[in-house]
Amino acid sequence: MAGLGGRMSTVIKSKISRMLDRAEDPGETLDYGYQKQVEMLQNVKKGIADVVTAKKRLQMQNTKLEQQVVKLDTQARQALSQGRDDLARMALERKTLAQTELQSLDTQINELQGQQEKLTENEQKLRTKIEAFRTKKEVIKAQYSAAEAQVKISEAASGVGEEMADLGLAMQRAEEKTETMRARAGAVEELEAAGTFDDITQLGSGQDDIERQLQELTSGAQVDDELAKMKAELGSGDEESPALEQGKDNA
Amino acid sequence: MIVRIAGEGQFRLPDEDAGRLNELDNRAVSAAEQGDETGFKELWSQMLELVASDGNQLDEDELVESDVILPPRDISFAEARGEFTGDGLIPD
Numbered sequence: 001m002a003g004l005g006g007r008m009s010t011v012i013k014s015k016i017s018r019m020l021d022r023a024e025d026p027g028e029t030l031d032y033g034y035q036k037q038v039e040m041l042q043n044v045k046k047g048i049a050d051v052v053t054a055k056k057r058l059q060m061q062n063t064k065l066e067q068q069v070v071k072l073d074t075q076a077r078q079a080l081s082q083g084r085d086d087l088a089r090m091a092l093e094r095k096t097l098a099q100t101e102l103q104s105l106d107t108q109i110n111e112l113q114g115q116q117e118k119l120t121e122n123e124q125k126l127r128t129k130i131e132a133f134r135t136k137k138e139v140i141k142a143q144y145s146a147a148e149a150q151v152k153i154s155e156a157a158s159g160v161g162e163e164m165a166d167l168g169l170a171m172q173r174a175e176e177k178t179e180t181m182r183a184r185a186g187a188v189e190e191l192e193a194a195g196t197f198d199d200i201t202q203l204g205s206g207q208d209d210i211e212r213q214l215q216e217l218t219s220g221a222q223v224d225d226e227l228a229k230m231k232a233e234l235g236s237g238d239e240e241s242p243a244l245e246q247g248k249d250n251a
Numbered sequence: 252m253i254v255r256i257a258g259e260g261q262f263r264l265p266d267e268d269a270g271r272l273n274e275l276d277n278r279a280v281s282a283a284e285q286g287d288e289t290g291f292k293e294l295w296s297q298m299l300e301l302v303a304s305d306g307n308q309l310d311e312d313e314l315v316e317s318d319v320i321l322p323p324r325d326i327s328f329a330e331a332r333g334e335f336t337g338d339g340l341i342p343d
Contacts, residue, residue, distance in 0.1 A: 003276035004295075004331065005319040008257060012320050118258060125260065125311055132312035159314030162255065166320075170258045173323065 015168070016161035037130050040164060044123045047171045048116060054178045055112040057185045062105045064192070065098045071199045072098065091199070098197045101188060108181055115174045122167045129163045253309070254302055255317040256324060262306030272301060272319070279331075288328045295331070299324060 072095040079087035133156055140152045191197065252269050255261045264272075275298045282290035298321065309315070322331070 003273075003280035004298075004326075005254075005272070005276050005321050008320040008322050009317070012257075013316075122258065128311040129314065132314055135312075136314060155316065156314040158316045162316055162320075166255065166257055170323070173258075 012162060012165045012169075015165040016158055034130070036164060037126070040126070040167060041123065044119060044167065044171060047174055048119050048123075050178050051112055051116045051119065051174055054181045054185065055109055055116065058105055058109050058112070058181060061185060061188050061192075062102065062109065065102050065105070065197060068197045068199060069095055069098050069102065072197075075199055094197055094199070101191075101197075104184075105188070108184060111177065112181060115177055119170060119174055122170050126163050126167050129160050133157065133160045252318045253315055254306060255320045256299070256302060257320060258323045260311075261309040261313070261315070261317055262302050263309060264302065264306045268301060268305050269318075272298060275301065283328070283331045286332075291328055291331060295326070 072091045076088045076091035076095065079085075079091060136156050137153055140149050140156070143149075144152060252264050252266050253261055254264055254272070275294050279291055279294035279298065282288075282294055302321070
């Protein structure tokens with residue numbers, strides 16, 4: 001088979017044969033296999049820990065962004081109820097940006113979760129195979145002549161070797177994915193640091209005027225809010241109060 | 252025949268499936284070479300389906316070499332193309 005299967009088989013088999021060539025007899029192959037297994041299991045543990053760390057980092061970003069979305073939504077409604085379409089638009093633009101990021105974070109967190117589960121499962125599979133190999137080696141030794149035993153054990157060792165090479169590949173792919181996610185998390189943090197998702201009361205220098213206006217709006221809104229409530233109580237509600245009420249419901 | 256899907260395990264398939272699998276593989280390769288991503292994805296999922304429908308997963312303690320090792324299920328089109336441009340999925 002020359003295509004996808006062929007290429008994969010060739011690469012994996014060459015890895016196995018290099019692994020097995022280092023040992024001269026089956027006993028050594030087994031010892032070497034164990035040594036490799038210990039190394040590999042340590043690597044798998046580290047690989048899984050890396051995936052978990054990357055996932056936690058993305059989850060923290062997720063929580064932060066969710067809070068910003070709620071905040072910006074509330075601010076947009078406040079600004080709108082004050083007839084400040086410009087500020088409402090600004091808040092909504094930031095909200096949209098944050099929501100887009102949130103969607104892609106969700107996908108990535110799920111992907112890392114999948115990687116974590118897969119690696120854990122593969123690690124367990126390899127342990128089972130190594131255990132089976134140890135048992136099988138003793139059976140073969142007892143049942144076959146030395147020469148035959150050597151062939152049989154080599155076959156079994158290839159079976160284990162293939163599992164190890166496969167786990168090696170799974171690890172490598174997990175590492176690449178984690179690396180991509182790390183870069184991604186870093187990029188989102190840069191956007192955060194640049195204030196891309198800041199709510200509009202937190203704009204930095206040069207935005208003092210907007211900030212001041214907003215603070216005025218916020219305090220103004222409280223007064224207006226109370227006024228609107230009073231008006232409603234007195235049975236003379238106006239057009240603005242429904243918008244404010246809606247804002248509260250969705251916050 | 253024994254087929255491994257990388258990252259998933261080994262499956263025992265009737266030997267008659269070798270021809271069908273090989274044919275799908277060849278077509279998937281030409282689709283990848285021609286930059287036909289939709290075609291590639293369709294053929295690749297047909298290959299996986301064939302293994303799933305005709306194959307029986309080997310017990311975890313069975314120790315046999317695979318006749319064919321297929322790439323991981325989630326292989327991307329870019330990775331598949333890399334397979335044929337010399338990069339390969341796994342660096343040697």
